[in-house]
């Protein structure tokens with residue numbers, strides 16, 4: 001099991017720009033077990049005895065309120081993609097108990113239902129993809145890739161599933177980026193560093209840092 005250390009730092013949310021305390025996780029090569037630190041303070045543990053070092057860290061791109069909006073936006077973008085592919089005729093999605101495939105409009109309405117489900121069961125999940133896995137019948141570019149009563153998982157189907165997943169991720173990603181979500185489908189910021197400086201303090205180094213008082 002690999003654990004991290006974490007340092008709390010005042011960072012701007014990359015959606016609403018408000019500053020709040022973000023939990024930046026980083027890994028060292030020695031004895032990590034979720035030790036906590038604060039930006040600009042000296043470490044009180046084994047890190048204090050170590051020479052100046054730089055660690056790569058990661059945290060959320062968005063504050064909790066914006067992260068909630070991002071989750072909703074991700075579902076909306078996913079279903080917009082499904083609707084667009086359906087409209088182009090390359091994707092056919094049919095619920096198990098229906099004869100007719102879902103129309104683009106029905107898919108867009110479904111996004112709202114799926115998002116309401118997400119709010120009932122918080123936590124990270126690929127809501128759109130999970131919905132698609134359970135729908136019953138999906139055909140992509142003429143190949144049946146999910147079918148409720150289909151028990152043979154042929155490698156061909158798995159390849160087509162992977163291909164569809166990749167297309168949907170890429171389209172959802174660009175849709176989110178176009179809507180101003182800088183990370184697209186990725187809600188994490190991997191572009192920060194945790195620096196143990198020569199003055200003995202531990203800093204987060206990021207363009208998102210709030211101005212120091």
Ligand SMILES: [Zn+2]
Nearest residue numbers: 013016063066
């Ligand atoms: Zn925000």
